[in-house]
Amino acid sequence: MHVQELIITWATPVFFALIGLELLVARWRGRPTYRTNDAISSIGLGVISQVAGVFGKLLSIGIYAWVAVHLAPLTLPADSIVVWVLALLAYDFLYYWLHRAGHEVNILWAAHVVHHQSEHYNLSTALRQTGSGVLLGWLFYLPMALAGIPTEVFVVVALIDLLYQFWVHTEQIGRLGWFDRVFCSPSNHRAHHAVNDRYLDRNYGGILIVWDRLFGTFVEEDDSDPPVYGTRAPLRSWNPLWANVEVYWAAAKDAWHARRWRDKLQVWLRPPGWRPADVAARFPRPAFDISRERFDPAMSRALTFYCLLQFALLLGMATQFLALSATASLSTLLAYAAYLVVSLTVLGALMEGRRAARWFEALRVLATALVPWASGRWFGVVELDPRVVVAMLVVFGICALALPWVAPARRSASVPEVSAKDHTAGTMGH
Structure with a gap:
């Protein structure tokens, strides 16, 4: 390592x-x-x-x-x-x-x-x-x-x-x-x-x-103006892939729609929020509202426990991934990385209550249970300990069976928790 x-x-x-x-x-x-x-x-x-x-x-x-x-x-x-x-x-x-x-x-x-x-x-x-x-x-x-x-x-x-x-x-x-x-x-x-x-x-x-x-960039925290956290264009998603590409995608769309070549370049080099005048006129965005409620889709206790369990298991796998990074082949690392990213993305969709999320999650946990059982292998591990195989089969198998009871059947509405004006927390940042 x-x-x-x-x-x-x-x-x-x-x-x-x-x-x-x-x-x-x-x-x-x-x-x-x-x-x-x-x-x-x-x-x-x-x-x-x-x-x-x-x-x-x-x-x-x-x-x-x-x-x-x-x-x-x-x-x-x-x-x-x-x-x-x-x-x-x-x-x-x-x-x-x-x-x-x-x-x-x-x-x-x-x-x-x-x-x-x-x-x-x-x-x-x-x-x-x-x-x-x-x-x-x-x-x-x-x-x-x-x-x-x-x-x-x-x-x-x-x-x-x-x-x-x-x-x-x-x-x-x-x-x-x-x-x-x-x-x-x-x-x-x-x-x-x-x-x-x-x-x-x-x-x-x-x-x-x-x-x-x-x-000249220092400012002192002022108790009369409590910090409000996040971004001025809030993400409003638990999707980690979208979190990483949202600004790239928005800039790429503005660059595509800009009429002047100079503006197509400036979209990337100007400060965040800058948009060509013609693009802003044709595709306006909502005005920034510091009072906007925080993104917080409702989650049952059962779903919360399920997501915490799956996340803990994924953290253990991520630790194993880092341990393998110095010795495993590139193809193994790429495959393992893809599994981790897809798993976290599906988990994010599950927390949002998206309709298709539980089906993707069912496929993920079933594959995680059955592939080691059928092959005796896991990413970078040629021969898994039989006890580990049984543990993965049992844990992820039970998760697959429990999924219909813990995951919502359809997308839930976002339930606001507290106004951003409450000084204990906030909504949006830069």
């Missing part, structure tokens, strides 16, 4: 322990901050991001390594504490500009939007990551390679920067005084995730908030 997958695998139990702690604290305070469907959606998108990252190593690390070896005029020592400190500062500085560009350039926002789609703000939101950010994000870190920072140092400081940002995604920690003035903190990052005019496109720092203070 590569160092990134290894560290993420070891960190995952800590993530879930902290999520559990946050859930308990929120309930004790009488401020419910989690919805099962939203949390499954957010963490599922994090799974897809990790899966996509396995195939994106050539871009995210491979090109960096090549530049560091072949184009850098010197190589800095990897055993120097000064190099490590400078590398972390350099990474955080470049992350600020990548993050800022992700809010100011539409093609970069198309990737970053995934992280902002949740209409809740909790630690599961931290795990909600893009599957396509690897396509262009690597460009911003090439100055570190050209400066001679070794690849192994770059990989570790990137993980440090990423892991630090997990804890700031919470409403359970208030102001922290001087800390808020120097570092990215829960208060600072709540403002970043908010759609309110006061907060929009602010506080991009990963570890340090001083970059925002230096470059």
